[in-house]
Amino acid sequence: MTRLRFAPALALAALFACARPTPVPDAFPPTLGPWHRTALRDLPPAQPPDAIPARTIEAIRAASYEGPGKLDARLYALPTPAAALDAVQRWSPRPDTVFFYKDRFFVVVQWRDADRRALQAFLGDLQKRFPSK
Numbered sequence: 001m002t003r004l005r006f007a008p009a010l011a012l013a014a015l016f017a018c019a020r021p022t023p024v025p026d027a028f029p030p031t032l033g034p035w036h037r038t039a040l041r042d043l044p045p046a047q048p049p050d051a052i053p054a055r056t057i058e059a060i061r062a063a064s065y066e067g068p069g070k071l072d073a074r075l076y077a078l079p080t081p082a083a084a085l086d087a088v089q090r091w092s093p094r095p096d097t098v099f100f101y102k103d104r105f106f107v108v109v110q111w112r113d114a115d116r117r118a119l120q121a122f123l124g125d126l127q128k129r130f131p132s133k
Contacts, residue, residue, distance in 0.1 A: 010036035011053035018085025024077045024104070027129045043074075050108060051092070052076055056083050071122070076106040079118050098123060101132035 030037050043049065045057040048113070059077040078084045084101040091099055097110045100123075107126065111119055 035065040039064040071111040073109045079102040
């Protein structure tokens, strides 16, 4: 009888253990509109370049692009959508920087001397690369 009491808890734990988080999307293609990727790298989650608590970061992918200006983009894979929303709410605005989140991903884009229309198109195309649930 004692063993049966713990069976539902074990089944629930096994279910959550098998659940896989949404994989990191291939958000930074070689070209995105008139922008051409010049660098792509994975950064160590323990040393984030932005003010996001390292303990909440599962992965960081960064890319640099050139085109009608220059821009750098960073994608943070966080454990939950709530963690990504928290990052958005705690983010301090910076000049020439935009950010957004989709599901459990938080994205930061910084630019230099970029054409505004081309930048807006880049951001729109980048947001489309994240799967909708």
